[in-house]
Amino acid sequence: MKILVTGGAGYIGSTVCSALEDRGHTPVVLDSFVTGRREFARKRTLYEGDIGDRDLTSRIFEEHPTIECAIHCAALIVVPDSVARPYDYYVNNVSKSLELFRNLETNGCRRVVFSSSAAVYGNVQDFMVREDSSLGPSSPYARSKVMGESVLSDMCSATQLQGISLxxxxxxxxxxxxxxxxxxxDISHVLGKLVEVASGREPVFRITGAEWPTRDGTGIRDYIHIWDLASAHVSAVERFDDAFDTASTGDSHLVINLGTGRGVTVNELVAAFEKEIGRTIPKQEAPPRPGDVAGVYANADVAMRLIGWKAELTIEQAISDALKWNQVRTSMLGDQ
Ligand SMILES: NC(=O)c1ccc[n+]([C@@H]2O[C@H](COP(=O)([O-])OP(=O)(O)OC[C@H]3O[C@@H](n4cnc5c(N)ncnc54)[C@H](O)[C@@H]3O)[C@@H](O)[C@H]2O)c1
Structure with a gap:
């Protein structure tokens, strides 16, 4: 199958492209490189440009009339940056997505898979969220994802489009x-920070928030190996039509959590990391940062039911792959 992947030069989009290729599919990448890496798009069919560019989208479909599905990963994704630049985030993630959805429909591409986020959820008492749990996005970035889902859902109701928000x-x-x-x-995610400390580039790992109402007081998350996440996209495109039949809700937009179904606290992640590297690292407790939340983890039953997917890889495997990536990253990407 030929599949348009927007944001295919980013962390997730490029890994999705690799997973698609490994299953015999052909990704066509659309990326502006606003944050993405040329190294990740090498050897792939690439269109450099903006998702909101109508002429470019039409050209892609003229040149690749057999594209059957679009996976829309392109977005700006940094939460504090979104607080400082809400206009840019809403234009890029919402307005341009709307343009893209319309241009996909105009060009006869009926199937859309949209990169959404667990950041759309509000706090829940037992930390586990289902797709129908209440929403409570706490940043412009997270709100742009809620709006992106809404825009896609409304377009699906009114047109031939069908959408799956992951x-x-x-x-x-x-x-x-x-x-x-x-x-x-600028490495901001927790495992990246641990790798920075273990390799001596950062002096100490800061556990931001140790008084949350979790089992050990530190924040809880559902860490999912990027390869599992990428594989879920392959399942979503391969079982796209079946998913709607199975859901049998009559809706033309589905929402699916992609998580492991297991909550892991920051302390537990640190312990697993230290076990993997065979030594302890310097760490200290610090107050939560503005906007930090206790966290959530996924109920992942819908993913199994609708697209036959569940996470397979362990947190230890993710840590080991992150450490290996740390070795190859500089030779592939330079010092940045
Ligand atoms: N990384 C995470 O932890 C995470 C979590 C939940 C959801 N997501 C979602 O996954 C998607 C991919 O995130 P990522 O981590 O790979 O980010 P990334 O920054 O690595 O990739 C985003 C890609 O989109 C491209 N892009 C952005 N705006 C564009 C535009 N207007 N036109 C064309 N290309 C554009 C960038 O150049 C980049 O290659 C995003 O939609 C994000 O919201 C990410």
Whole structure:
């Protein structure tokens, strides 16, 4: 199958492209490189440009009339940046997505898979969220994802489009074959920080928030290996039509959590990391950062039921792949 992947030069999009290729599919990448990496799009059919560019989208479909599905990963994704630049985030993630959805429909591409996020959920008492749990996005970035889902859902109701919004929990690790991995120069996610401390580039790991109402007081997340996440996209495109038949809700937009179904606290992640590297690392407790939340983890039953997918890889495997990626990252991407 030929599949348009927007944001295919990013961390997740490029790994999705590798997973698609490994299953015999052909990704066509559309990326502006606003944050993505040329190294990740090499050897793939690539269109450099903006998702909101109508002429470019039409050209892609003229040149690849057999594209059957679009996976829309392109977005700006940094939460504090979204607080400082809400206009840019809403234009890029909402308005341009709307343009893209319309242009997909105009060009006869009926199937859309949308990268959404667990950041759309509000706090829940037992930390586990289902797709129908209440929403409570706490940043412009998270609100742009809620709006992106709404825009897609409304377009699906009014047109021939059908959409699946995949709510990603906390992707970690790298492609086990080391074709891609986290690339941002400013490492903000927890496993990246642990790797920085273990390799001596950061002096100490700060456990931000140790008084949450969790089993050990530290925040809880659902860490999912990036390769599992990428494989879920392959399942979503391969079983796209079946998913709607199975859901049999009559809706033309589905929402699916992509998580492991297991909550892991920051302390537990640190312990697993230390076990993997065979030593302890310097760490200290610190107050929560503005906007931090206790966290959530996924109920992942709908993913199994609708697209036959569940996470297979362990947190230890993700840590090991993150450490390997740390070795190859500089030679692939330079010092940035
Ligand atoms: N990384 C996470 O932890 C996480 C969690 C939940 C959801 N998501 C979602 O997954 C998707 C991919 O995230 P990522 O981590 O790979 O980020 P990333 O920054 O690595 O990739 C985003 C890609 O989109 C491209 N892009 C952005 N705006 C564009 C535009 N207007 N036109 C064309 N290309 C554009 C960038 O150049 C980049 O290659 C995003 O939609 C994000 O919201 C990510």
């Amino acid at each position: 709510r990603y929990f906390n992707p970690i690790g790298a492609d086990p074959a080391m074709r891609s991995g986290p690339h941002a120069a």
